[in-house]
Amino acid sequence: MKNFHGTGVALVTPFNADGSVDYQGLERLINHLVNGGIDYLVSLGTTGETATLSKEEKKKVWNFTAEINNGRLPLVAGIGGNNTQEIANEIKEFQNNSYSAVLSVSPYYNKPTQEGIYQHYKFLSELSAMPIMVYNVPGRTGSNITPETTCRLAHDFKNIIATKEASGSFEQFNQIMRDKPEDFLLISGDDPIALPMIAAGAVGVISVIGNALPKHLSEMINLCLEGKFAQALPLHLSLLEITRLAFIEGNPAGIKSALKQLNICDDVVRLPLVKASNNLNALIADQLKQLM
Template identity: 85%
Template sequence: MNKFHGTGVALVTPFNTDGTVDYQGLKKLINHLVDGGIDYLVSLGTTGETATLAKEEKKKVWDFTAEINNGRLPLVAGIGGNDTSVIGETIKSFERNQYSAILSVSPYYSKPTQEGIYQHYKYLSELSELPIMLYNVPGRTGSNMSPETTCRLAHDFKNIIATKEASGSFDQFNQIMRDKPEDFLLISGDDPIALPMISIGAVGVISVLGNALPKQLSDMVTLCLKGDFTSALPAHLSLLEITRLLFAEGNPAGVKAALKQLGICDDVVRLPLIKASEGLNTLIATQLKQLA
């Protein structure tokens, strides 16, 4: 599973001013990331505003992403939600094309028990022809997937290969590293803590920031994976403020503001999200100039 070591990027979904998917913007974004040294791409994770896309739109985005990528990088498809049977049907009918894995967020809003989370992923694992990455992001889902549940799934199902951890809890990360199977991957789900997570054994990050600054981020992660944390630290620290700004008014409004300023795609988001404010745009622009 070395293809998932390093820097993955959770792609935004560019939109035109009329709200339709901007496929030319998506093409520019994919090429920007390939040229920036990213290691793999995640299509339609939560950063892709997946909750606002219709079934037909999702299929077209997945297919278009595979076409433009053209085998250059490994691809991961985001397929998650809180209706287990619907997610299962989507996974069963998913046309794999170039995709190497599925990233599936822990069920949100419903607040299932740990046993419910386990049974949810058990169901998906038994249906999927592709490996599955777990995704724990309690700040969005409303519930935490415990390290015990994560490691139980990792030990019980060979095709559950990784977890994207965005709980922010180093106690949780430590327990996963201690108790997981040797080949199970811990991946940072938060840009600002990619460095310290790699220091305890994580294999990289699935990033939002990387949409805008792929080279700066991937260079830093590469140094970390080589064990050269002394060289990586200045780059890590230099990215903290831009990362804070990108999330100041919600994701992906901030990173789309940055992408517009970089000339890659517009900053349109779908309701209930709204664009970044003028003040935030100014602050982001200042940071981009400093980091260019």
């Protein structure tokens, strides 16, 4: 469980100009994050534009990520969707011993009831050989996993080990912290509120902005986990504007703009997403200049 304390990063998937996966860019990104002090990597979460990758592409990205990482950091595989049986099959077929857990987003679009969400994760838990992290992001899925459902899953299934919480509700975070099993992990899914979430008991963050600024972010998170919030606060505040900019035209368009300006990978995204506007590129460049 200690593998997932600290700073995780949800990797972007770099693309070439023709839209194919840019494996050289992915290698540069992984090394950038390892050298930047990140604690673990999440391959093919939402930030990785997973919905636009084929099954074969996903398999290649997972394998390549494991190869380049070469055991340096723990790895988490993003395997989620809105077809329970299909996700279950994907988890069963997943064969890469380099990965320590699966991050699985709550089913989107279908808008299941809380009982439906519970039964979905129950189904996955009972056939998964790997620990599962629940991912609650109502802004993307159209439904919220309530604290009651989260804690019910945490108590009923030992291989459901964590929740990546991106509901933005501190009432919800507090209830999870109060009612969860002691060893169940609450992880922030939102960069801007990682500091106060850690103060409330979260063990870290799975970050987007960390793709570009791993040293800044990991230093801030480590200070928080040491209880040094007064020292962490200036770092937290310094990242707020670039984090805001990274999301205003959609994720990962903003963070890919930053990565291009850092010469790590291009800013190509797959439709229906589009690149950041020229105006946003300029604003992100200004923030990077102030931070570097």
